[in-house]
Amino acid sequence: MAPRKRSTPLSLDPTPARIDDQSKAEDLSVNTVQPGATLTDNLGHGVTDDNNSLRGGERGPTLLEDFLLREKISHFDHERIPERVVHARGAGAHGYFVLEKSLAEYTYARVLTEVGVNTPLFTRFSTVAGSRGAADTARDVRGFAVKMYTSEGNWDIVGNNIPVFFIQDAIKFPDLIHSVKPEPHNEIPQGASAHDTFYDFISLTPESMHMLMWVHSDRAIPRSFDMMDGFGIHTFRLINKAGDVHLVKFHFKAVLGAHSLVWDEAQKIAGKDSDFHRRNMWETIDAGGTLEWEFGVQVFTEAQAAKWDFDVIDPTKLVPEDLVPVQRVGRMVLNRNPDNYFAETEQVAFMPTNIVPGIDFSNDPLLQGRLFSYLDTQLSRLGSPNWVELPINRPLAPVHNNQRDGHMRQTINTGRVSYFPNTLGGAQEAKAGVNGYVSYPERLSGVKQRARAKSFADHYGQARLFWNSVTPVEREHITKSLAFELSNCTVRDIRVRMLDQLEQIHPVLASQVAVVIGEAPRSKNAVMPGAGQDSAAEVALLGTATARTTASGKLQKASGLSQLENQPMSPKGRMVAVLVAPGTDAAQVASLTAALTAAGAKGVIVGPHLGTIAPGIEATKTFGNTDPVLYDAVMVPGGEGGARALMARPEAQTFVTEAYRHAKPIGALGEGAEILTASPVGRLLRSLAGTKDGTAPAQGVQNLSEVGAMSLTAGAAETLATHG
Numbered sequence: 001m002a003p004r005k006r007s008t009p010l011s012l013d014p015t016p017a018r019i020d021d022q023s024k025a026e027d028l029s030v031n032t033v034q035p036g037a038t039l040t041d042n043l044g045h046g047v048t049d050d051n052n053s054l055r056g057g058e059r060g061p062t063l064l065e066d067f068l069l070r071e072k073i074s075h076f077d078h079e080r081i082p083e084r085v086v087h088a089r090g091a092g093a094h095g096y097f098v099l100e101k102s103l104a105e106y107t108y109a110r111v112l113t114e115v116g117v118n119t120p121l122f123t124r125f126s127t128v129a130g131s132r133g134a135a136d137t138a139r140d141v142r143g144f145a146v147k148m149y150t151s152e153g154n155w156d157i158v159g160n161n162i163p164v165f166f167i168q169d170a171i172k173f174p175d176l177i178h179s180v181k182p183e184p185h186n187e188i189p190q191g192a193s194a195h196d197t198f199y200d201f202i203s204l205t206p207e208s209m210h211m212l213m214w215v216h217s218d219r220a221i222p223r224s225f226d227m228m229d230g231f232g233i234h235t236f237r238l239i240n241k242a243g244d245v246h247l248v249k250f251h252f253k254a255v256l257g258a259h260s261l262v263w264d265e266a267q268k269i270a271g272k273d274s275d276f277h278r279r280n281m282w283e284t285i286d287a288g289g290t291l292e293w294e295f296g297v298q299v300f301t302e303a304q305a306a307k308w309d310f311d312v313i314d315p316t317k318l319v320p321e322d323l324v325p326v327q328r329v330g331r332m333v334l335n336r337n338p339d340n341y342f343a344e345t346e347q348v349a350f351m352p353t354n355i356v357p358g359i360d361f362s363n364d365p366l367l368q369g370r371l372f373s374y375l376d377t378q379l380s381r382l383g384s385p386n387w388v389e390l391p392i393n394r395p396l397a398p399v400h401n402n403q404r405d406g407h408m409r410q411t412i413n414t415g416r417v418s419y420f421p422n423t424l425g426g427a428q429e430a431k432a433g434v435n436g437y438v439s440y441p442e443r444l445s446g447v448k449q450r451a452r453a454k455s456f457a458d459h460y461g462q463a464r465l466f467w468n469s470v471t472p473v474e475r476e477h478i479t480k481s482l483a484f485e486l487s488n489c490t491v492r493d494i495r496v497r498m499l500d501q502l503e504q505i506h507p508v509l510a511s512q513v514a515v516v517i518g519e520a521p522r523s524k525n526a527v528m529p530g531a532g533q534d535s536a537a538e539v540a541l542l543g544t545a546t547a548r549t550t551a552s553g554k555l556q557k558a559s560g561l562s563q564l565e566n567q568p569m570s571p572k573g574r575m576v577a578v579l580v581a582p583g584t585d586a587a588q589v590a591s592l593t594a595a596l597t598a599a600g601a602k603g604v605i606v607g608p609h610l611g612t613i614a615p616g617i618e619a620t621k622t623f624g625n626t627d628p629v630l631y632d633a634v635m636v637p638g639g640e641g642g643a644r645a646l647m648a649r650p651e652a653q654t655f656v657t658e659a660y661r662h663a664k665p666i667g668a669l670g671e672g673a674e675i676l677t678a679s680p681v682g683r684l685l686r687s688l689a690g691t692k693d694g695t696a697p698a699q700g701v702q703n704l705s706e707v708g709a710m711s712l713t714a715g716a717a718e719t720l721a722t723h724g
């Protein structure tokens with residue numbers, strides 16, 4: 001076993017004393033095979049033949065004494081641990097958090113007050129419902145779990161990419177999850193909420209309506225991990241040196257902005273590359289890139305919160321950014337892939353109870369339940385209380401306590417003392433306010449009862465606020481998604497009950513869904529506005545409905561909810577398919593891919609076969625092994641022979657047409673434009689331009705050949721998606 005520095009959190013902290021200890025400890029847990037190393041069994045015995053078991057005679061029975069065979073097979077038999085009961089499918093990366101603005105006014109947590117200090121971290125993204133082998137692009141909430149190895153112990157923000165949750169009380173979590181998981185009699189469907197049991201439960205659980213709107217929005221089908229925001233969801237407390245308390249919500253804002261796939265793409269990607277998200281993160285980091293978020297906080301006081309018409313400890317409610325802006329105070333950067341998926345990503349154990357001095361919990365009843373669940377689940381999943389010794393879970397802060405023994409104990413505790421109080425050299429208590437955790441001394445009083453607070457009673461106000469705050473095209477995606485899922489429910493009563501719920505959110509939403517699932521819109525106001533348009537009728541209706549918006553801080557519309565308004569836009573991280581064939585202009589391919597790289601995007605050469613297509617053009621993907629859904633844009637370079645060869649390939653035309661259907665930019669250089677004019681895209685543009693006979697090129701296509709590139713509008717692409 002060759003010592004190697006770290007497989008787990010790399011120290012980037014300029015105060016390295018504690019880090020050295022950690023690196024030493026980890027030398028023993030990292031195994032890097034040197035080239036030519038001798039193969040051994042688990043106990044260090046050299047293995048001379050790893051291909052044949054020990055037999056009595058060349059064709060005889062295998063002998064029980066073959067300890068090498070038994071050890072190898074037995075270890076294999078035990079290779080699996082239970083997958084997470086939720087969030088089973090995930091991918092993680094190492095990185096760091098750096099604070100740019102001190103929050104000392106609100107907290108004494110070192111991680112939130114020491115500006116410029118890099119805190120190592122490990123972040124795992126996940127889907128919730130699917131099992132470990134499910135597809136990345138399922139419509140689902142994404143787990144967004146961050147473990148910071150701070151100098152005061154581990155701090156985990158175990159959040160999601162959606163700022164609210166389905167339920168208000170932890171006691172409903174097993175019901176929620178049982179309803180969304182594959183149905184127990186036939187284990188169908190995998191990683192999908194479009195089935196009876198989920199909507200049976202949801203339609204009887206109005207508190208889930210706000211979250212449901214988010215789950216049917218494009219947030220639930222993100223383009224990549226680094227194009228989604230993260231939310232701590234619950235309200236937490238910050239306590240400063242003077243003992244003052246503030247309330248806080250934690251945010252991670254994607255530097256690239258929150259961007260999504262469209263549903264048709266997401267479904268197809270699930271088949272074409274079910275590892276789409278994890279591959280993207282892996283390849284970005286492997287190529288030397290980073291994934292980045294701004295870390296932000298919404299800080300407010302109890303007094304402010306008391307004035308709002310919703311309860312800040314109700315996890316189905318968010319605090320609109322118009323009431324409390326998000327202050328951006330730090331940055332999370334992911335820059336290192338795990339060395340070993342199982343050892344790190346699978347064994348990482350997040351717990352909302354991992355908290356540091358200066359930060360405390362609120363009484364959010366969902367959070368309170370989670371404070372029990374995560375330790376319990378780690379014991380079952382990782383099998384022993386010593387899971388805290390796994391390299392990925394160990395803190396960088398020193399550990400000294402009197403906990404001992406148990407299954408698979410790694411630490412060799414020396415000395416006689418394993419108790420407190422002691423005088424024989426054992427650990428002594430930390431000092432409050434210096435190096436120890438102190439709970440906020442909240443005054444508690446109340447009657448013991450099983451009850452839901454009255455302040456949690458409104459279930460539709462923020463759902464409606466969300467609907468009102470997103471753009472028409474986002475609203476259209478929500479209605480289509482709901483119609484898709486409900487149309488997959490086989491029990492009519494459930495579908496109808498859901499319509500009753502949607503009606504409470506917004507009559508337009510309910511009417512649009514009703515029509516697709518074959519029900520008459522019940523509202524007397526029911527109008528069917530044009531797709532994605534704010535028709536006069538819809539605007540009128542919206543007016544009626546927003547007047548009823550409640551639990552929203554009296555807002556009719558809130559900023560920060562739409563993904564199309566005020567999101568950063570950047571070519572960074574985007575994948576562009578460059579279609580080539582023999583005869584394609586190599587110089588254009590070279591300058592195009594160089595320009596894409598310079599912009600932070602990646603050009604991928606797609607040709608009829610792998611390898612050299614023409615001098616200077618190397619294809620890394622073929623029309624057969626890749627697909628337009630895997631790219632953000634398509635470019636067709638010029639070169640007469642190349643254009644002709646591409647025209648002769650139906651797959652190339654499909655590439656362009658499919659990209660167009662999904663409203664992606666398509667560009668062409670020189671003769672490359674011919675494939676666009678010949679494809680259904682060209683035909684559509686000609687028909688839009690009124691030249692139905694197809695003889696005269698449409699304006700857009702003419703411009704394309706003259707200017708050399710064009711970007712198609714989402715509106716035109718939607719036309720093709722709807723009609724074509």
Ligand code: HDE
Nearest residue numbers: 084087124143144145159160170173233369370373374377
């Ligand atoms: Fe979790 N959740 N959860 N959850 N959760 C788990 O812990 C649970 C909730 C979240 O990448 C489990 O280690 C209860 C909200 C993430 O490893 C389990 C309740 C939020 C991850 C568990 C909730 C989350 C988990 C399963 C209701 C967003 C994946 C495996 C009271 C704020 C972490 C594990 C990773 C994982 C329980 C609700 C986020 C069973 C009881 C709300 C990101 O302990």
